[in-house]
């Protein structure tokens with residue numbers, strides 16, 4: 001069998017559920033926007049800046065990895081800057097062959113000048129719409145949904161949850177919490193999650209990345225998360241063996257088909273996995289958890305959706321069937337309505353993979 005190349009993977013449709021807007025800027029855009037606002041960068045050479053982000057994020061600690069966002073958030077403080085970054089994000093994802101993406105960001109981090117929360121969301125959603133239109137013209141149709149993130153160390157989750165619900169008919173499809181995990185359990189934001197449930201809205205929670213099972217358990221059993229952002233530490237509840245034995249929480253996650261938004265390169269950088277080959281995605285896929293493949297932060301990982309898949313092909317020998325399975329898993333787990341998900345699976349994903357599977 002001929003190995004699948006990165007270039008082949010770019011050509012097939014992919015679905016991405018976990019990508020941060022402020023973790024995916026083009027280095028050249030950061031340089032330009034920083035010059036406009038007088039923000040000092042580690043270097044003003046775009047190529048060197050791209051390398052700087054990856055090196056700085058290769059820290060082995062989530063907290064240090066998150067420090068790099070100071071430079072992206074600093075240049076995303078005006079409506080035109082947010083709109084541009086969102087437009088370029090949609091274009092870059094579409095050019096990489098992503099046909100469906102949920103992109104998240106934290107509106108509360110973009111209030112340093114005089115924008116309101118609603119203006120921040122409007123600017124980003126407009127940028128995604130413009131980028132998607134440009135991508136469609138260029139022959140790369142993409143549907144981008146926005147997720148609003150609240151920072152878990154802060155105390156604005158209820159406000160951000162209400163903001164998300166307010167914009168649910170104009171592009172916002174879900175809610176999330178992110179930021180340093182240790183010391184900031186999801187139950188701190190229980191009011192927000194209960195509010196979202198009463199509103200029949202969707203949410204995912206970053207859990208089981210830098211902190212283990214208690215965080216995953218709270219996210220699901222206390223907060224009612226629809227999906228787990230990362231969730232990779234669910235392996236701590238699986239005893240190796242032949243066959244491996246699932247504890248009660250791991251069994252629950254698998255039985256209920258709770259989607260895991262796994263982000264291989266990001267996990268290697270923050271120390272959640274030793275290498276791609278050692279990443280629990282191999283085991284979790286073999287055990288048929290609802291596994292999805294994601295980028296997390298394309299800038300900090302120097303990656304793309306196609307590159308993440310290519311790394312998995314190299315490490316685990318996956319073929320087109322597995323790549324299709326990841327893609328359909330993601331599409332089934334998306335926060336847009338069922339009929340739209342089905343349309344993308346039946347009309348876009350399955351026909352394209354049928355051609356390459358043969």
Ligand SMILES: O=c1[nH]cnc2c1ncn2[C@H]1C[C@H](O)[C@@H](CO)O1
Nearest residue numbers: 020022069104105106149178179206
């Ligand atoms: O992988 C992550 N874990 C926790 N927080 C994260 C991760 N990637 C990005 N963030 C944070 C930093 C961003 O500023 C924020 C909103 O996108 O979310």
Ligand SMILES: [Zn+2]
Nearest residue numbers: 178206229296
């Ligand atoms: Zn993330």
